[in-house]
Amino acid sequence: QVQLVESGGGVVQPGRSLRLACAAAGFTLRGYAMHWVRQAPGKGLQWVAAISNDGRNKYYADSVKGRFTISRDNSGNTLYLQMNSLRPEDAAVYYCARDSMWIPSSPEFWGQGTLVTVSS
């Protein structure tokens, strides 16, 4: 079955960087688009970024554009989110999700999330 396991979360100071990873299992990663979605403590869901199956097309929320980079290693079955210039408002649980299709559309299967805390 589809398994997605996020890692890389932790406590980071404002202005610093962090890279999240999402290990995929139970399916062929190169066949699907992928997403990152976040949820601040006690708040709703916020879509962050998406990437097509081949990595050629990437999309970002305005709030992270220019600071975050989504990428993927299909041979290593891993999705990444490089987060630079972190702000307190970036603190959240970050979920990776597998799409239904090869182009970004609907996030169907979700991992359990990894917590990012931004604090001095």
Place this chain on the structure above:
Amino acid sequence: DIQMTQSPSSLSASVGDRVMITCRASEGIRNDLDWFQQKPGKAPKRLIYSASSLQSGVPSRFSGSGSGTEFTLTISSLQPEDFATYYCLQHHSNSWTFGHGTKVEIK
């Protein structure tokens, strides 16, 4: 950017009640809308995709309807395991926006 207005923000209902949650898009999104359920401390779970298609394994008491700008999630007979927060997500024209959520609580 496409905005999603979800209502109500919370509701209290009893087991067996019919529950309806609405999302309104700021512009037409055809049927590019999904519904998710989230329980505390858990990842979201997709219930409905393309506005009205039931996700495999999801009970048939869940249904979705609508197209364009108005969408509805209906739970025909609320069960104890359905108490959760529900979100809509639009994914039209390479943009993605969640509604603010509806918390369904026990009356």
